[in-house]
Amino acid sequence: MQGHKLAVVCGGSIAFAIASMAALPFGPRIVFDAPDRPNGGGSKTAAELAAEFKRDFDTKHDKVKEIAEKALAEAEKGTPLATTAKELADQAIKGMNDAKARLDELDQKMAHRGGDDNDHRTAGERFVENDDFKAFAGQTRPRGRVLVEVKDITSLTTDAPGSAGALVPVDRRGVQVELPQRRMTVRALLMPGQTSSNTIEYEQEKLFTNNAAPVAEGAAKPQSELQFEDKVATVRTIAHWMRTSVQILADAPGLRSIIDQRLRYGLSYVEENQLLNGSGTGQNLLGLVTAATAYAAPGGLAATTQLDTVRLMILQAALAEYPPNGIVMNPIDMAAIEMEKDDTGRYIIGNPQGTIQKTLWGLPVVETQAMGVDKALVGAFNLAAQIFDRQDATIDVSTEDQDNFIKNKVTIRAEERLAMAIYRPQAIVYGDLGRVA
Structure with a gap:
């Protein structure tokens, strides 16, 4: 019943926003690069980004909820919604939609980076771009071990879908004089x-x-082995x-x-x-x-x-x-x-x-x-x-x-x-x- 009243007072915008809140995606999915932090960190994890987006969304949601409750109270008294109140409601809804857009962008990036069907990186590229290896190599004194399955080997495509980019962007030459290699065919x-x-x-x-042989009617059939x-x-x-x-x-x-x-x-x-x-x-x-x-x-x-x-x-x-x-x-x-x-x-x-x-x-x-x-x-x-x-x-x-x-x-x-x-x-x-x- 309240949702119906909101639709009458605010043209359905607030009701739609509140109803769609539960469907918004949250949770750690992907790692994105970010500017260096003051304490020396170099990137934000998917969990940190999701928590940040959720805090922003919760703040805007609380504002929308507060305006909605006031609008409902006024509607029950038969008092029309003031122009100023409606503008505040629209602003709150816009902020909420912006937060949703950021979450949609997170999902799009996850879909773009998460697939492996078009991944044409070499075994070496997959290895050095693996998150476990990055964490291992990023230690001041690496200790322990890291295991990465590299699967099939394909042609070099450094900017293929799913590529995380170069870890060492300066003077990227690799081995200049390669050993002769046999073409594998068998x-x-x-x-x-x-x-x-x-x-x-x-x-x-x-x-x-x-x-097998022609057989007369009623005669025994020959046996094969x-x-x-x-x-x-x-x-x-x-x-x-x-x-x-x-x-x-x-x-x-x-x-x-x-x-x-x-x-x-x-x-x-x-x-x-x-x-x-x-x-x-x-x-x-x-x-x-x-x-x-x-x-x-x-x-x-x-x-x-x-x-x-x-x-x-x-x-x-x-x-x-x-x-x-x-x-x-x-x-x-x-x-x-x-x-x-x-x-x-x-x-x-x-x-x-x-x-x-x-x-x-x-x-x-x-x-x-x-x-x-x-x-x-x-x-x-x-x-x-x-x-x-x-x-x-x-x-x-x-x-x-x-x-x-x-x-x-x-x-x-x-x-x-x-x-x-x-x-x-x-x-x-x-x-x-x-x-x-």
């Missing part, structure tokens, strides 16, 4: 997956005996660490370069070799080369060149009912094939003046130095195996070491955990190209 060939366990149990097809073998893929850890000066914690670009150009790359380098050549013993993954079916020229055909050998590998996989979708070779062998000429000196598979598409017999060629020289791997990779990521690349920084304390050092560790299941060894064929005697 992971993209395989079916991706995730797991929350330490082991993957799966069934590998071992034998299929197909006895399909045998499976239980297999276990164990999650393995790939990790390494390095020690550096504790001053690196205050140099965001330098730390980011160490993470991106050294630690994260080191994991990917070893991962690529494990996916291809892992022995499956000890702490090694079972790699594609180790699990693959050995090349044996099918159909009584003989290969006289490297191209012939690759073609027969493709045929071998196709005859096993797994049409291949790719070829893995060492760059040296691919270069040798591209340099082959006919009797007139013309290149067989391409023009050196143009762009030679990396394909052989209609299949894309993936070049990697992780593959041995004079070797090739052909197969239906998406059907043959699957990667299961247990833990994406994680960066861990710690000063918890006596040697670190004495020498003013900090330890930075990177690690990841994954497993690989080989479903169909017949889908991948591995063998010599015959170029090297």
